[in-house]
Amino acid sequence: MIDLRSDTVTKPSAEMRQAMAQAEVGDDVFGDDPTVNRLQEQVAELLGKPASLFVPSGTMANLVSILSHTHPGDEVIMEKESHTFNYEVGGACAIAGVQLHPLIGVRGILEVEQIAAAIRSQNVHHPQTKLICLENTHNRGSGAIFPLDKIKAIRELALQHNIKTHLDGARLFNACVATGIPAREYAMYFDSLMFCFSKGLAAPVGSIVAGDEAFIEKAHRFRKMLGGGMRQVGILAAAAQYALDHNIARLQEDHQNARILGTELALIPGFEVDSQSIETNIVVFDVTKTGFSPAKVVEKLAAKGVLMVPFGATLVRAVTSLAVTKNDVLKAIAIIRDLFD
Ligand SMILES: *Cc1c(COP(=O)(O)O)cnc(C)c1O
Numbered sequence: 001m002i003d004l005r006s007d008t009v010t011k012p013s014a015e016m017r018q019a020m021a022q023a024e025v026g027d028d029v030f031g032d033d034p035t036v037n038r039l040q041e042q043v044a045e046l047l048g049k050p051a052s053l054f055v056p057s058g059t060m061a062n063l064v065s066i067l068s069h070t071h072p073g074d075e076v077i078m079e080k081e082s083h084t085f086n087y088e089v090g091g092a093c094a095i096a097g098v099q100l101h102p103l104i105g106v107r108g109i110l111e112v113e114q115i116a117a118a119i120r121s122q123n124v125h126h127p128q129t130k131l132i133c134l135e136n137t138h139n140r141g142s143g144a145i146f147p148l149d150k151i152k153a154i155r156e157l158a159l160q161h162n163i164k165t166h167l168d169g170a171r172l173f174n175a176c177v178a179t180g181i182p183a184r185e186y187a188m189y190f191d192s193l194m195f196c197f198s199k200g201l202a203a204p205v206g207s208i209v210a211g212d213e214a215f216i217e218k219a220h221r222f223r224k225m226l227g228g229g230m231r232q233v234g235i236l237a238a239a240a241q242y243a244l245d246h247n248i249a250r251l252q253e254d255h256q257n258a259r260i261l262g263t264e265l266a267l268i269p270g271f272e273v274d275s276q277s278i279e280t281n282i283v284v285f286d287v288t289k290t291g292f293s294p295a296k297v298v299e300k301l302a303a304k305g306v307l308m309v310p311f312g313a314t315l316v317r318a319v320t321s322l323a324v325t326k327n328d329v330l331k332a333i334a335i336i337r338d339l340f341d
Pocket residue numbers: 056057058059060083084135137138139168170171196198199207
């Protein structure tokens with residue numbers, strides 16, 4: 001099987017498993033796990049934030065962040081195709097009690113003017129805008145990188161209105177590797193940010209959220225409330241540490257493979273790919289002209305051992321990762337050509 005469904009399908013390598021097996025552990029609810037503590041200190045340093053907190057998932061990282069920055073009835077601005085608005089089970093609404101204010105972006109990228117127009121005025125009728133969430137890279141935006149100048153402008157606006165900013169950086173290091181901009185530079189413009197170890201960094205479990213001490217103290221309480229207090233979790237923190245030490249620079253290979261995949265797909269009749277849109281490891285393409293639905297295209301590919309996911313009414317998504325080599329990508333293209341050309 002050539003698994004292009006997601007960068008979450010990566011499996012821990014023998015070396016990563018070795019690091020997990022050898023991890024020094026303790027009860028992290030007592031703050032006693034040295035491997036977790038080391039990881040949290042190192043990530044805080046890496047992101048230029050005072051503190052960080054290891055959490056079980058990206059969904060929990062975003063939820064504890066929203067909980068920590070808001071009160072029920074507050075409003076949170078985010079992009080309409082964002083992960084939090086679409087794929088986090090409405091937790092921000094159900095659990096944090098906030099109202100989400102989605103804005104329509106271009107490949108997930110919002111303009112500062114749009115956000116300015118969406119900020120609520122001080123009026124007794126309105127909810128209060130308390131938080132702006134951005135996503136970098138943007139999953140439904142086919143891995144789009146949020147331009148730094150736009151982030152800076154949005155941060156300026158947020159400061160003027162006393163609004164907090166949070167970054168869903170599930171794939172932050174894909175943006176860093178593609179642009180050369182260090183993670184701590186992106187982090188400067190956010191009160192809090194998170195990234196996932198379980199996507200392209202290829203650890204089996206875990207995400208981390210960073211911010212100032214007061215924010216992390218709140219996030220820590222909310223993590224416990226949500227059932228995210230973990231005990232000898234150093235075995236997972238060791239996998240995360242291994243991922244940080246070994247799997248960041250290699251994301252470049254995933255980006256190269258995505259570019260090869262996109263370029264070759266574009267040459268197959270019926271497959272429409274905007275090759276300009278391939279900035280990182282996600283390739284989204286339109287299959288309308290094949291005469292088949294995305295679900296049918298995906299089914300035909302799966303029967304030949306190539307896995308992708310339908311991504312809306314006309315689109316299919318393929319994601320490159322440590323789980324697929326350049327050779328796998330070339331094989332997948334040969335199979336697709338065989339089926340559709
Ligand atoms: C995967 C993902 C998340 C959530 O991570 P989980 O660990 O699956 O809960 C959040 N944001 C984005 C952009 C993601 O791609």
